[in-house]
Amino acid sequence: MEINTPQQVKDAIAKIEENEHEAYIVGGCVRDRILGLDVHDWDITTSALPDEIMEIFADYKTAETGTEHGTVTVIIDSLPLEITTYRIDGRYLDNRHPEQVTFTSKIDDDLSRRDFTINALAYNVRVGIVDLFGGIDDINKRTIRCVGEPDDRFSEDALRIMRALRFASVLEFEIEPQTARSIHRNRDLLNNISVERFQKELNEILTGAAAERILNEYRDVIAVIIPEITPMFDFDQRTKYHNLDIWRHTAKSVGESKDELEVRLTMLFHDIGKPATFSVDGQGVGHFYGHGKESTVLTKRILKRLKYPTRTIEHVSKLVKFHDAAVHPNKKSVARWMNRLSEQGMRRLLSVKRADTIAHAPEFIGRLDEIDSIEKVVDAVIEDEDCFSLKHLAVDGNDLIEIGITKGTRIGNTLGNLLDAVINQECENEREALLTLAKKINKIRQ
Numbered sequence: 001m002e003i004n005t006p007q008q009v010k011d012a013i014a015k016i017e018e019n020e021h022e023a024y025i026v027g028g029c030v031r032d033r034i035l036g037l038d039v040h041d042w043d044i045t046t047s048a049l050p051d052e053i054m055e056i057f058a059d060y061k062t063a064e065t066g067t068e069h070g071t072v073t074v075i076i077d078s079l080p081l082e083i084t085t086y087r088i089d090g091r092y093l094d095n096r097h098p099e100q101v102t103f104t105s106k107i108d109d110d111l112s113r114r115d116f117t118i119n120a121l122a123y124n125v126r127v128g129i130v131d132l133f134g135g136i137d138d139i140n141k142r143t144i145r146c147v148g149e150p151d152d153r154f155s156e157d158a159l160r161i162m163r164a165l166r167f168a169s170v171l172e173f174e175i176e177p178q179t180a181r182s183i184h185r186n187r188d189l190l191n192n193i194s195v196e197r198f199q200k201e202l203n204e205i206l207t208g209a210a211a212e213r214i215l216n217e218y219r220d221v222i223a224v225i226i227p228e229i230t231p232m233f234d235f236d237q238r239t240k241y242h243n244l245d246i247w248r249h250t251a252k253s254v255g256e257s258k259d260e261l262e263v264r265l266t267m268l269f270h271d272i273g274k275p276a277t278f279s280v281d282g283q284g285v286g287h288f289y290g291h292g293k294e295s296t297v298l299t300k301r302i303l304k305r306l307k308y309p310t311r312t313i314e315h316v317s318k319l320v321k322f323h324d325a326a327v328h329p330n331k332k333s334v335a336r337w338m339n340r341l342s343e344q345g346m347r348r349l350l351s352v353k354r355a356d357t358i359a360h361a362p363e364f365i366g367r368l369d370e371i372d373s374i375e376k377v378v379d380a381v382i383e384d385e386d387c388f389s390l391k392h393l394a395v396d397g398n399d400l401i402e403i404g405i406t407k408g409t410r411i412g413n414t415l416g417n418l419l420d421a422v423i424n425q426e427c428e429n430e431r432e433a434l435l436t437l438a439k440k441i442n443k444i445r446q
Contacts, residue, residue: 001136003033003123008076009042012057012083013124019056021048022107023083024122024130031118034139035171044083045122047105053083069101086110089156108132115153115160116167117145144168144175150182158189162201165218169208180217187221198225199306206264212255215268219247225306228298231275238286243361246274250359257355258348262312266319266352269299296321315345323352329373335381335388335423342389343382350375387422387429390415395434403435405442414438 009025016023026045033039046053053072054062063073070085088102088109104110107122107130114120117135129136133147144164146153154160161183168175175183190198202222205214215222223230232246242249253267273294279287299320303313318341327337327349338346350371357367380386387393395418397411405411418434418441421427427437438444 001034001129002125003030003129005033006042006079008079009044009081010125012044012074012076012081015056016044016046016048016053016083017126019048019052021046021052021056023048024107024124024127026110026122027114027119030121030123030129031135031139034121034136042079042081044081045086045107045110046083047086047107048083049085049103053085057083070103087113089113112147114147115157115163117147118143118167118173120147138176142171142173144173144179146179146182150179151186154182154186154189158186159193159197159201161186161190161221162193162198162205165214165221166201166204166208169205169210169214172208172210183218183221187224190221190224195225195306199308202306203261206254206268207259207261209259210255211264212251215251215254216248219251226302228272228302232272235275235278236286237274237288238280238284240285241360241364244359246271253355253359256358258351260348260351262315262319263348263351263355265303265308265312265316266323266348267355269302269316270295270320270323270352270356272298272302292321292324295323315348318345319349319352322349323356327353327374329370329377331377331381331386332423332425334374334377335386338378338381338388339419339423343378346378347375350378387419390419392429393419393422393434394429394431395438399431399435400438403439404444405438410442414441417441 003025005025013023013025023044023046025042027043029039029042048056050064050070050072053074054064057072057074061075063075065071065073065082070087072083074081074083086104086107086109088104111120111122111130111132117133117138119135120131120133121135122130134145138145144167164175164179164183167173205211208214219229219233229247232250235246237244237246237249244252250268250271253270254264257263257267271288271291273291273296274288277288277291277294279289281287296317300313300317303316308316322341327333334346337349341349354368354371357365357371360367381388385392390396393415395415397415400411400414405414418427418438421437422429422434427433
């Protein structure tokens with residue numbers, strides 16, 4: 001099998017071999033090339049020691065990005081290449097980092113320390129593919145399998161648990177049974193990794209094509225770091241609108257939603273407040289009054305704990321809060337919601353509503369027609385350049401000052417009232433009409 005690589009990679013390997021060392025591309029770039037995917041990071045492994053790598057590429061821009069672990073970054077024609085010496089990892093004392101690394105001259109030693117067979121692949125043009133653990137076969141079978149004993153691999157580095165779920169979600173691979181059992185057995189090791197690393201892997205899992213399956217099969221693993229999801233598991237909603245329990249409805253809504261992180265985070269948490277707000281009426285029907293508010297509180301708490309950016313927390317919390325709010329397919333209702341959420345936020349809300357609806361009982365999927373109608377109204381508001389925010393209003397604070405409204409709070413309140421009048425179709429968005437209304441609101445003589 002021949003793998004196509006950029007010329008810079010070919011040149012780097014050739015240069016290392018000219019200096020009587022071995023060199024291969026390794027890991028994810030080999031895997032992705034075999035799968036026909038784009039490669040963004042090119043990693044090279046070599047028998048050359050870090051000092052020798054620096055000497056070989058003395059005429060190039062280099063960065064000692066991890067020389068204690070044998071890694072030097074070399075930039076060739078603007079392409080950064082991470083070149084790492086073959087190594088053997090020492091004991092892992094913290095379930096994350098090796099106590100020490102030992103450099104070795106054997107590619108076999110280096111591949112033996114890697115996490116999964118599909119990542120324990122190396123390649124160069126002269127030798128071809130080096131596959132010691134059946135990685136090619138597992139790629140063909142679309143399988144995630146640990147190199148060696150799974151318990152050992154996960155106890156060495158607990159982040160590998162999340163990486164397995166991420167590869168399975170993004171690549172739509174199955175995790176083979178022995179590896180899967182080890183993931184469940186060792187899930188508590190996730191407590192030893194940073195929330196930032198967990199968050200990064202979770203984002204990839206959620207936006208992966210197989211997110212629904214992974215959330216269902218490995219819910220206990222995710223719950224180690226997000227225990228608030230546990231009450232949703234197997235929770236019978238006791239309503240005709242749902243044929244799935246809360247968690248399976250949640251997982252389905254994630255999988256059915258637009259693969260945009262803020263939308264998928266919203267789907268993950270939109271019903272997390274349901275268990276705490278559950279009640280049953282006299283007919284035995286379940287209700288979740290106020291679950292949107294409770295879900296919003298939990299969402300903010302979880303996202304803050306996982307150190308998501310403030311902007312993400314704000315956007316997702318707002319979508320969770322309004323995920324089941326009533327929006328009507330007319331310009332007045334839509335413009336009001338666009339004022340509250342922005343155009344982008346409104347389109348995300350419709351994506352949320354669409355996914356939520358698809359995850360309901362099949363007989364209620366017809367609600368999608370109304371969501372489509374609302375989306376057409378959004379398009380019309382934009383196309384007709386209708387006013388739905390202060391920046392679209394035909395007057396601003398300076399115009400109000402000119403007619404004698406000078407107090408800051410009064411200016412702000414008046415602009416808000418004018419915008420409401422335009423959205424409610426009570427006043428045209430024209431300067432003179434708005435100023436006339438502003439004078440009336442503030443009881444200024446005409």
